[in-house]
Amino acid sequence: MSANHDGANLLEVRGLTKIFGTLTACDHIDLNIAKGEIHALLGENGAGKSTLVKMLFGSLEPNSGEIFWNGQAVRITSPGAAKKLGIGMVFQHFSLFEALTAAENIALSLDDGSPISSIAAKARALSYSYGLPLDPESLVGDLSVGERQRIEIIRCLLQTPQLIILDEPTSVLTPQEADKLFETLERLRSEGKSILYISHRLEEVKRICDRATVLRHGKVVGHCNPREETAASLARMMVGNEVQAVVRAPVEGIETAQPLLEIRSLSRKPATPFSIPLKTISLNVRAGEVIGIAGVAGNGQGEFFESVSGEVLQQDAASVRIRGKDAGGLTITGRRLLGAAFVPEERLGHGAAPRMKLSENLLLSRHATDGRAFVGAGGMVKSGAVYAASQRIIEAMDVRKSAPDPEAAALSGGNLQKFIVGRELDRRPSVMVVNQPTWGVDAGAAAHIRQALIELSRSGSAVLVISQDLDELFEISDAIAVMHNGELSKPMPIAEATFEKVGLLMGGAEPGHAEHTLETA
Amino acid sequence: MMRLELVKRPQRSALFSMLSPFIAFALTIIAGAIMFALLGVNPLTAFRIYFIEPVSQVWQLHELAIKAAPLILIAVGLSVCYKANIWNIGAEGQFIFGAIFGSIIPVLFPQFEGPLVLPLMLLLGMVGGAAYAAIPALLKTRFNTNEILTSLMLVYVAQLFLDWLVRGPWRDPQGHGFPQTIQFGDAATLPQLMPDAGRANWGFVFALLAAVLIWILMGRMLKGFEVRVLGSSPRAGRFAGFGLSRMVFFAFLLSGALAGLAGISEVSGAIGQLQPVISPGYGFTAIIVAFLGRLNPLGIIAAGLVLALTYLGGEAVQSALGISDKVARVFQGMLLFFVLGCDTLIHYRIRLIGLALTKPDGAAKLEAAPKLKEAR
Numbered sequence: 069m070s071a072n073h074d075g076a077n078l079l080e081v082r083g084l085t086k087i088f089g090t091l092t093a094c095d096h097i098d099l100n101i102a103k104g105e106i107h108a109l110l111g112e113n114g115a116g117k118s119t120l121v122k123m124l125f126g127s128l129e130p131n132s133g134e135i136f137w138n139g140q141a142v143r144i145t146s147p148g149a150a151k152k153l154g155i156g157m158v159f160q161h162f163s164l165f166e167a168l169t170a171a172e173n174i175a176l177s178l179d180d181g182s183p184i185s186s187i188a189a190k191a192r193a194l195s196y197s198y199g200l201p202l203d204p205e206s207l208v209g210d211l212s213v214g215e216r217q218r219i220e221i222i223r224c225l226l227q228t229p230q231l232i233i234l235d236e237p238t239s240v241l242t243p244q245e246a247d248k249l250f251e252t253l254e255r256l257r258s259e260g261k262s263i264l265y266i267s268h269r270l271e272e273v274k275r276i277c278d279r280a281t282v283l284r285h286g287k288v289v290g291h292c293n294p295r296e297e298t299a300a301s302l303a304r305m306m307v308g309n310e311v312q313a314v315v316r317a318p319v320e321g322i323e324t325a326q327p328l329l330e331i332r333s334l335s336r337k338p339a340t341p342f343s344i345p346l347k348t349i350s351l352n353v354r355a356g357e358v359i360g361i362a363g364v365a366g367n368g369q370g371e372f373f374e375s376v377s378g379e380v381l382q383q384d385a386a387s388v389r390i391r392g393k394d395a396g397g398l399t400i401t402g403r404r405l406l407g408a409a410f411v412p413e414e415r416l417g418h419g420a421a422p423r424m425k426l427s428e429n430l431l432l433s434r435h436a437t438d439g440r441a442f443v444g445a446g447g448m449v450k451s452g453a454v455y456a457a458s459q460r461i462i463e464a465m466d467v468r469k470s471a472p473d474p475e476a477a478a479l480s481g482g483n484l485q486k487f488i489v490g491r492e493l494d495r496r497p498s499v500m501v502v503n504q505p506t507w508g509v510d511a512g513a514a515a516h517i518r519q520a521l522i523e524l525s526r527s528g529s530a531v532l533v534i535s536q537d538l539d540e541l542f543e544i545s546d547a548i549a550v551m552h553n554g555e556l557s558k559p560m561p562i563a564e565a566t567f568e569k570v571g572l573l574m575g576g577a578e579p580g581h582a583e584h585t586l587e588t589a
Numbered sequence: 590m591m592r593l594e595l596v597k598r599p600q601r602s603a604l605f606s607m608l609s610p611f612i613a614f615a616l617t618i619i620a621g622a623i624m625f626a627l628l629g630v631n632p633l634t635a636f637r638i639y640f641i642e643p644v645s646q647v648w649q650l651h652e653l654a655i656k657a658a659p660l661i662l663i664a665v666g667l668s669v670c671y672k673a674n675i676w677n678i679g680a681e682g683q684f685i686f687g688a689i690f691g692s693i694i695p696v697l698f699p700q701f702e703g704p705l706v707l708p709l710m711l712l713l714g715m716v717g718g719a720a721y722a723a724i725p726a727l728l729k730t731r732f733n734t735n736e737i738l739t740s741l742m743l744v745y746v747a748q749l750f751l752d753w754l755v756r757g758p759w760r761d762p763q764g765h766g767f768p769q770t771i772q773f774g775d776a777a778t779l780p781q782l783m784p785d786a787g788r789a790n791w792g793f794v795f796a797l798l799a800a801v802l803i804w805i806l807m808g809r810m811l812k813g814f815e816v817r818v819l820g821s822s823p824r825a826g827r828f829a830g831f832g833l834s835r836m837v838f839f840a841f842l843l844s845g846a847l848a849g850l851a852g853i854s855e856v857s858g859a860i861g862q863l864q865p866v867i868s869p870g871y872g873f874t875a876i877i878v879a880f881l882g883r884l885n886p887l888g889i890i891a892a893g894l895v896l897a898l899t900y901l902g903g904e905a906v907q908s909a910l911g912i913s914d915k916v917a918r919v920f921q922g923m924l925l926f927f928v929l930g931c932d933t934l935i936h937y938r939i940r941l942i943g944l945a946l947t948k949p950d951g952a953a954k955l956e957a958a959p960k961l962k963e964a965r
Contacts, residue, residue, distance in 0.1 A: 146596070146940075379827050401830030412828060421822040432818065432829045435811055447810045 651787025666844030679740030681872025687849020690717025718849015
């Protein structure tokens with residue numbers, strides 16, 4: 069036995085390179101993760117974070133470079149091999165079966181044939197010892213996003229990993245849930261486990277991470293101690309220049325402006341056992357303003373978006389009005405023709421068809437509104453015009469890609485989101501409804517998208533933003549309403565809104581009693 | 590204690606996607622050689638008789654065109670369904686109903702003659718095929734039934750209905766009791782393209798025309814875009830404002846109409862009357878044609894010719910070597926098997942699970958190492 073391994077590197081990565089066609093996604097990446105540290109991996113979308121992590125977890129094979137685990141060179145050929153080494157991963161998007169219980173979901177991934185009851189017992193013990201209370205018998209479909217994430221974490225911990233990779237873990241959590249998660253991570257660190265923490269929330273990284281590695285355009289641009297940096301200096305390292313702060317000019321005379329989107333007593337019965345009913349929602353969005361809808365995921369935001377967009381029709385035609393016309397009975401195409409534009413939460417498979425080119429994905433939402441420009445006689449697509457328009461959007465939104473007209477799935481999440489938002493902005497819609505505009509999007513791109521939404525409203529459009537990111541809503545909204553359990557509170561003007569007030573409403577406090585509860589608390 | 594598992598490849602090879610039908614064909618030839626050897630025939634002789642002799646003379650090429658026409662017509666329609674992720678397996682039944690509808694004029698109104706007869710028959714054939722295809726479409730959209738089962742079961746209904754027709758109400762009274770209708774008149778017969786050179790009729794032209802039109806539809810038109818979006822990501826299709834129910838009808842009616850056109854063309858061109866059996870399984874073989882042609886209408890033309898050759902080859906080895914013409918079915922089956930196999934292996938790789946338990950690889954050893962240290 070040579071040296072004492074305490075403090076030595078658990079994982080060392082030397083010159084790891086991955087090339088996709090002409091794009092070098094990861095270019096000679098060096099990374100050391102010591103035992104018992106929380107190591108942040110920072111970078112803009114498309115910087116190569118996901119590619120790097122996929123190579124560490126065995127789902128992509130590097131073109132060159134070496135990985136050392138406890139000082140020994142290893143080849144990680146599959147996620148199974150990664151798990152055997154002691155690498156666990158919690159993905160940004162969960163892979164859980166809603167109709168199964170938490171314990172059954174865990175059993176599926178363990179793959180060792182041990183009985184459900186013993187797995188449930190182990191999971192329960194583990195969850196309490198790490199302060200992540202979880203009932204293994206509960207159906208996943210009934211659980212909140214935060215609870216679902218706990219299942220993923222417990223599932224990972226049950227395999228006693230030495231290194232845990234967390235991909236944007238707090239993007240789905242309330243501030244309170246995030247605090248809980250940080251306690252767990254600190255506990256894991258104190259037990260000598262290492263954590264690779266991927267996030268774009270710089271304040272978080274400053275708070276819990278010991279070291280950070282910053283990637284830009286596939287290269288390591290620096291290692292640093294995030295505690296000694298400011299959020300601005302970290303952002304500068306990531307983006308390569310200053311992130312433009314979002315500017316929101318106050319609007320005047322909004323009370324007299326015309327409401328472009330009116331929602332009147334919108335109700336909807338739950339479509340599946342796992343969906344939320346909508347209960348008499350009313351809301352007006354006027355020309356020139358941005359209204360934000362806050363709320364913990366799974367409180368009816370998805371159902372609300374579907375109803376407003378027209379993917380689901382309403383019985384009462386007057387329950388959704390666009391530019392003064394009843395639109396409740398119109399399809400999404402009809403509502404678009406009235407001047408509305410929509411950006412759904414899910415990018416791949418909802419906002420965009422993954423295996424189709426960007427130009428085809430432009431046609432997806434604009435074949436009817438831009439029918440004259442994009443579709444010629446006899447239903448022939450004018451592919452030249454569509455391509456030119458998609459290139460215009462790519463340029464306007466600074467979408468980074470590896471080919472002139474790549475498939476949507478080939479783009480990183482943030483770049484695809486920029487394209488999807490840009491696709492709608494390019495139409496100059498008079499009503500814009502966006503669900504989670506910057507979910508998993510890096511700081512630079514997020515600022516770009518937010519600024520674009522504010523500018524759209526200031527040019528006379530009505531903008532409705534549904535988001536779980538409170539910072540974002542406070543940054544861009546003129547008023548914030550909160551959705552909880554299918555009900556929507558009255559919008560609070562931004563001057564009166566505080567994190568506490570909104571947070572209480574998110575937690576289910578009676579809208580009328582919010583102030584009162586605060587005083588007594 | 591070993592188990593096969595398919596693991597999705599991170600990237601699929603564009604080169605192999607293109608080569609896949611050719612690899613499948615090569616594998617079919619190899620497996621076919623083994624089969625012929627087992628049957629006690631020299632594989633080289635058998636292949637010459639199976640694949641080369643049936644197309645060595647001009648009149649034989651006409652026979653090839655006759656066999657390929659229905660395959661191509663049906664397969665291009667099916668390709669639209671399959672691209673839309675709608676599984677119409679019942680083209681054989683739609684083919685038969687096209688033939689029955691189209692035959693209404695020559696069988697029930699034989700005295701009606703003139704240049705209008707043939708266009709009307711073809712039109713009725715398309716209506717018949719489309720109407721029969723509308724049944725599974727209606728069941729799927731109204732009751733959410735599985736279209737694979739309903740369209741397949743309707744094939745047997747169509748076959749028995751045709752059988753009843755030609756033995757019962759539509760039987761030729763002067764036919765000495767044979768189960769068949771009267772011979773169609775000249776006005777109701779699809780003309781041959783080059784009567785001096787061979788029997789090939791206008792059905793082959795219809796097939797080529799349909800392939801080109803569907804190719805334009807799928808690649809250049811908004812409707813084709815709609816098909817591809819709804820087939821690959823239905824939720825994105827709904828976001829685009831495309832209706833899934835409308836698409837189910839569109840795909841079934843289009844493929845049904847083309848199968849019906851194939852049916853009436855076959856009856857009025859190659860057979861000349863209705864009989865209890867009018868198809869050697871064209872509607873099923875066309876499924877192979879569609880996949881061998883990569884669901885691309887131009888690829889389907891080539892694939893249709895290849896599969897047509899398997900029919901002719903089957904007849905040839907039967908007469909020359911005395912081997913059952915079921916050999917054709919074996920070749921068709923192997924071809925489909927290998928195409929689907931190649932496609933699967935382009936998207937997935939095979940992993941043997943269980944090997945790792947008996948032979949620990951590097952990873953497992955490494956995991957054990959720290960524990961050893963702790964133990965000391």
